[in-house]
Amino acid sequence: MQELKKKQNIFHYCKIEKNFVLLNDKLIISEDKSILFSEFSKILYQQIKLNYPKFFKMDDLSKLALITSEYLLTNYFKKTKKPNDISIILSNKSSSLNTDKEFQKTIGNKDNYFPSPSLFVYTLPNISIGEICIRHKFTGENIFFISENFNSKLINEYASSIIKNGQNSIVLCGWVDFNKDNFKAFMYIASDNYLNKITTNYVDQLFK
Amino acid sequence: MKELKEELKNKIIKELNLGHLSVQDISDNDPLFKEGLGLDSIDALELIVMLDKDYGIKLNDPIEAKKVFESIENLASYINKNRLR
Numbered sequence: 599m600q601e602l603k604k605k606q607n608i609f610h611y612c613k614i615e616k617n618f619v620l621l622n623d624k625l626i627i628s629e630d631k632s633i634l635f636s637e638f639s640k641i642l643y644q645q646i647k648l649n650y651p652k653f654f655k656m657d658d659l660s661k662l663a664l665i666t667s668e669y670l671l672t673n674y675f676k677k678t679k680k681p682n683d684i685s686i687i688l689s690n691k692s693s694s695l696n697t698d699k700e701f702q703k704t705i706g707n708k709d710n711y712f713p714s715p716s717l718f719v720y721t722l723p724n725i726s727i728g729e730i731c732i733r734h735k736f737t738g739e740n741i742f743f744i745s746e747n748f749n750s751k752l753i754n755e756y757a758s759s760i761i762k763n764g765q766n767s768i769v770l771c772g773w774v775d776f777n778k779d780n781f782k783a784f785m786y787i788a789s790d791n792y793l794n795k796i797t798t799n800y801v802d803q804l805f806k
Numbered sequence: 807m808k809e810l811k812e813e814l815k816n817k818i819i820k821e822l823n824l825g826h827l828s829v830q831d832i833s834d835n836d837p838l839f840k841e842g843l844g845l846d847s848i849d850a851l852e853l854i855v856m857l858d859k860d861y862g863i864k865l866n867d868p869i870e871a872k873k874v875f876e877s878i879e880n881l882a883s884y885i886n887k888n889r890l891r
Contacts, residue, residue: 654825655822712859713855716821716851
């Protein structure tokens, strides 16, 4: 029990699924499962008092990524850290498929061919990382992996290499996936402190 | 013109995802970009697509576009004079 408490003190994570938010094992909000993400995301926006109009212009994947990162960064990110000292490693299964399909609708008909610029800019999953970086002026390394399942080993090894070679001291890691109305986000903050004490098994258990 | 301005405000809110705003928040002479509604370059492209798609207007001259996109007033006036549908 004491060991678990120790881990909780150094490992900060946020998980958002349909339709609840967990922050370090604590249920922050839970809404009816019938609520669509468009509505749920507005509830979360208000709860975290985001006050960031650009949020409404984002696609669902970026909204999910930004909100998850906000819960973590607002609560556990030390403002004294330099923005160029933070890297981001995210991953998912569906890439930007949700928005790709929406964009396809704007170019699918030869007689009604009006490609939407605002949809096109979100037809890459790593744009979600870009939105987090723009908001916080982060300039560290970032990468977005596409894989069938959450690969904590790969992500932790990547984060570890960034931290150990002195490139950055903090890495925001995780999974952010959106397809149709199914979504899941899981993010955690990796630091030197975390690398020595947390196993990938522990991370996998929290992800489930 | 009044109806067209209302229509444009509704379209801008919907098409440019300004879900935090309502029609009442947008005045006819508010600047659409920067300190006004805060639209950006992607929004400008989206407005150009909207003019083509909904009103049959192809806006190719960037200097003219700058003037047209100054406000709802200018946009409505331009559409009124040039619309094909």
